[in-house]
Amino acid sequence: MLALAASRPLADAESVSYEDLGDQTVVDAVVPAYWREVVIPSHTPSGRPIKIGPHVNDLLELIPVLASGEAVSPVHAQTARYFARPDIAFVPIRDAALAHWALVWRTASQTDLIRDFAQIVEEHGPLAL
Structure with missing residues (x-):
């Protein structure tokens, strides 16, 4: 998803592509380099630099930057669910890679409650959000 101010022109688009980011300023987030290049690449697919x-x-610092229209940011889909606001739009990025999430825990800390929860997750997953 691309998170951006609801007042920006792309906010009404049915979807956007990573090529559209060549015309935008993208937030500089604290993320590992391997994650950045997948979610916030340095260049568009055609090779244009992304500012x-x-x-x-x-995320709490990201929200006002988005709402002000100062920049946009690719985010995972669940961000739209948990940070929904009328001044921020979330538009699907049609060429974005799917994000994969997994339930993990330290086996040294495993309890019956954790095993039961993992069993419920296994019975109901995988889910597309």
């Missing part, structure tokens, strides 16, 4: 803009440390 990296304001730096944020976490």
Whole structure:
């Protein structure tokens, strides 16, 4: 998903592509390099550089930057669910890679509750969000 101010022109698009990011300023987020190149690449598919803009440390710092229209940011789909606001739009990125999430825990800390929860997750997964 591309998160951006609801007032920006792309906010009404049915979907966007990573090529569209060549015309935007994208938030500089604190993420590992391997994650950045997949989710926030340095160039569009055609090779145009993507301008990296304001730096944020976490989602709570990201929200006002998005709402102000200062920059846009690719985010995972669940962000739209948990940070829904009328001044921020979430538009699908049609050429984005699917994100894969997994339930993990330290086996040294395993309890009956964790095993039961893992069993429920296994019975109902995988899910597409």
